[in-house]
Amino acid sequence: MKLNSFYSRKLHSLLGVIPLGFFLLEHLLTNYEAFIAGKEGFIEQVIWLNGLPLVLFLEIFGIWLPLLYHGVYGLYIALQAKHNVGNYGYVRNHMFLWQRITGVITLIFVVWHFSDTRLQVALGNLRHEELATHMYGTLSSPYYFALYVIGIVATCFHFSNGMWSFLVSWGITVGPRAQRASAYIWMGVFVILSVLFILALTSFTDESFALSILDSAQIEIG
């Protein structure tokens, strides 16, 4: 079946919000638990999530396949543009360029983050309960920490600015006044999401996350 580009582009736009946007927010809530309730709180959240019924089904159809489509088709869209911010240095044209740059960064970041965490669980090298300690190991290197901050900020921008575009592409914000208001709101969302994600990130560098799996197992039982 050859999808006409109108529908394939619309699908790309929709998948960016549902389910990927929702998953991003869910991921933030889980991570933020590490900032509020520390290691135990985070592990509890991870265990709760993985206890959801049909969790593998949810992961495949709610995250992996939409990510694959949005990422691959998005890369195609990004490569089709002929960027011209040099001659047309308008705000929205810069946003157009950055939406594509952050899209590519997000794709690389997500592939790396996925293969470092969920893939390792799938391969049997890591258990869900060990992820907190594993992240402590990764993030205690300032080099990896910086890469995570870049990845997170890029992802939050791509999501927030993407929401702005989504509202235009589906004909919800039509006039210039509505689009301007929407731009302020989503840039606010970008800042808030980035701050919350980075706060969560810093909590993973806390000493308590260095504890071995045995300790966390005891917490779980206790």
Added chain:
Amino acid sequence: MSTETQNKTIRFIITRQEDQQSKPYKEEFEIPYRPNMNVIGALMEVQRNPVNAKGEKTSPVCWESNCLEEVCGACSMVINGKPRQACTALVDKLEQPIRIEPMRTFPVIRDVVIDRGRMFDSLKRVKAWIPIDGTYDLGPGPRMAETKRQWAYELSKCMTCGVCLEACPNVSEKTSFMGPAPLSQVRLFNAHPTGEMNMEERLETIMEDDGIEGCGNSQNCVMSCPKGIPLTTSIAALNKDTTKHMFKKWLGN
């Protein structure tokens, strides 16, 4: 000519091209200054005396122009990096040397003469007209509300000049996106009470390949349009119409 302006000259760097196949090259010109001169006037000066800045005899620069009052769209070219009409590009308001290039989004015929044919093809594709021909007198059509007429009139100012396509990062040899101008015309003719009768036909056309999905919201078009047409509002309004039409087609059939 007064003594004050007698020795003053203006420098031009013009990107030239022999024909569609040949490689572009830059040629400099030094033209005697006249007050209130526009770019077309300068090009006419080159035509009168085709000698470049080195003093060599050269072929006169080819360009297209017609109305000389920014309503026909024929003299669009890239002047100092921005696409615009040469007739309203006043030399006094331009930084020198004045750089002139063709709008490369379109096939270059010669020098700054381009073929805007793809825009007219798009207008035909989206049926940017109101079909009223028939075998009998159809009588007067329905009236248009004054409030609607006011914004529709703004859309009707489009002169198919091609500036919005030139400014758009998604219109290039890499894509076949029809660009903002024909899309805005779809909104114009769908707004007309008689044109509205063919609304769905036009929406279906822009929901095909090369249609409205090509827009990436860089919004360069609305910033560049010489007629101040709210192109991005037109596109967003059509996004709304096509979204509604899509659901109507899926759920209504």
